[in-house]
Amino acid sequence: MSVKHVGVALLGLGVVGGGTYEILRDKRGMIAKNDGVDIEVRRVLDRNTERLKQLGVESLAARDIDEIVHDPDIDIVAEFFGGVEPAKSFLIKALEAGKSIVTANKEMLAKSWRELESAAERGGGGLYFEASCVGGVPVIRTLTDSMQGNAVTSLKGIVNGTTNYILSRMSDEGVEYDVCLKEAQRLGYAEADPTADVDGFDSSYKNCILSSLAYRVRIPLESVYREGISNINVKDIAYGKELGYTLKLLAISKCGNGVVEARVHPSFLPSSHPLAAVKGAFNALYIHGDSVDDIMLYGRGAGALPTGSAIVSDIVFAAGKDKHRRFPFQSEVGEDIAVSDDFSSSHYIRFDVKEEEGTLGKISGAFAKCGVPVKTVLKKDDGTLIIVTHEVRESVVKRALFAAEQLSGVERVVAHIRVEE
Numbered sequence: 503m504s505v506k507h508v509g510v511a512l513l514g515l516g517v518v519g520g521g522t523y524e525i526l527r528d529k530r531g532m533i534a535k536n537d538g539v540d541i542e543v544r545r546v547l548d549r550n551t552e553r554l555k556q557l558g559v560e561s562l563a564a565r566d567i568d569e570i571v572h573d574p575d576i577d578i579v580a581e582f583f584g585g586v587e588p589a590k591s592f593l594i595k596a597l598e599a600g601k602s603i604v605t606a607n608k609e610m611l612a613k614s615w616r617e618l619e620s621a622a623e624r625g626g627g628g629l630y631f632e633a634s635c636v637g638g639v640p641v642i643r644t645l646t647d648s649m650q651g652n653a654v655t656s657l658k659g660i661v662n663g664t665t666n667y668i669l670s671r672m673s674d675e676g677v678e679y680d681v682c683l684k685e686a687q688r689l690g691y692a693e694a695d696p697t698a699d700v701d702g703f704d705s706s707y708k709n710c711i712l713s714s715l716a717y718r719v720r721i722p723l724e725s726v727y728r729e730g731i732s733n734i735n736v737k738d739i740a741y742g743k744e745l746g747y748t749l750k751l752l753a754i755s756k757c758g759n760g761v762v763e764a765r766v767h768p769s770f771l772p773s774s775h776p777l778a779a780v781k782g783a784f785n786a787l788y789i790h791g792d793s794v795d796d797i798m799l800y801g802r803g804a805g806a807l808p809t810g811s812a813i814v815s816d817i818v819f820a821a822g823k824d825k826h827r828r829f830p831f832q833s834e835v836g837e838d839i840a841v842s843d844d845f846s847s848s849h850y851i852r853f854d855v856k857e858e859e860g861t862l863g864k865i866s867g868a869f870a871k872c873g874v875p876v877k878t879v880l881k882k883d884d885g886t887l888i889i890v891t892h893e894v895r896e897s898v899v900k901r902a903l904f905a906a907e908q909l910s911g912v913e914r915v916v917a918h919i920r921v922e923e
């Protein structure tokens with residue numbers, strides 16, 4: 503087999519950049535033999551001289567992005583800075599210069615996909631981002647290259663390792679939230695600013711990317727409803743367990759009848775659901791296609807080598823292409839498809855109630871009046887009352903909660919968590 507020689511530049515040599523460098527260095531021969539492309543890291547851009555030394559790449563260090571952009575020996579630029587700027591400006595320059603880019607930068611993509619895509623079109627290079635969602639698990643390529651015989655109708659995913667690690671430890675070991683978060687940071691799962699993880703931003707970027715690909719509809723990030731896990735109390739995780747549920751931060755989206763919905767929020771799942779078994783920093787994506795039925799992709803969603811594995815796969819993929827894939831979305835939200843934030847689900851509601859006769863009956867009555875059927879009730883001796891409803895729309899449950907809070911026997915609604923049956 504004749505081997506094609508390809509030059510790569512790595513922007514940033516942190517956890518994932520370093521992991522990618524190591525994979526490319528150690529597996530260069532294997533990749534050349536298997537895939538017919540000899541991939542050589544020819545340039546790196548990182549101000550941390552200690553890190554350059556540690557990886558033995560001082561001689562490859564570029565002074566600035568222009569040196570890389572104007573280097574004819576660089577075909578592919580892989581970016582590991584994270585955040586929108588300066589990554590976006592650097593990558594647009596590289597794309598306009600005809601390079602292909604590979605990135606794990608979900609925030610930049612979710613916010614600036616169109617600009618990056620048009621720069622790629624102008625330059626003729628490719629835009630590759632397998633590593634942006636679910637780390638080492640090939641979810642992007644599954645959606646773009648393996649679902650052609652399907653209308654994808656829903657996605658449900660655990661797409662953030664940090665929050666899954668925190669919720670799993672809170673659930674299995676009763677460990678406090680703050681301790682779990684520190685440990686996730688130490689293990690390198692969390693973003694530089696971990697509020698991006700715990701407040702659901704990271705999952706919303708990934709949901710925006712995955713849902714846009716799944717439904718061939720460009721879904722703006724602002725249309726993705728978002729709630730994080732920082733208000734989750736370990737008591738609700740335990741009560742949920744008693745009711746047969748496991749708590750996860752889920753990225754959910756659905757598409758049908760000209761309407762799409764995309765959301766990120768804590769959700770109770772039946773403990774028998776395959777996603778409930780996904781623990782620690784592991785991620786999974788559960789896809790429903792109308793031909794294939796349900797499939798689930800599972801694996802490590804963060805970390806140096808798993809994310810590096812997806813980056814290297816994109817580099818090899820890009821290296822082998824003379825003509826690159828474009829993403830001509832068939833629909834545009836707001837033009838020919840609507841976004842709904844009045845989505846349906848069941849609801850877990852925890853009340854503090856007073857020692858008064860008939861409070862449960864009054865709440866059930868108020869719920870029934872608003873059209874919210876009660877499915878399950880759990881009552882504790884300490885004034886805790888939990889109601890799980892059947893599936894209703896958000897707007898309907900909000901009216902019912904307001905009505906219940908006006909009742910004399912109700913102190914307050916302590917927790918409200920959606921349930922995906």
Ligand code: HSE
Nearest residue numbers: 662663664691693804
């Ligand atoms: N902070 C992210 C996570 C990293 O915890 O999943 C991978 O995108």
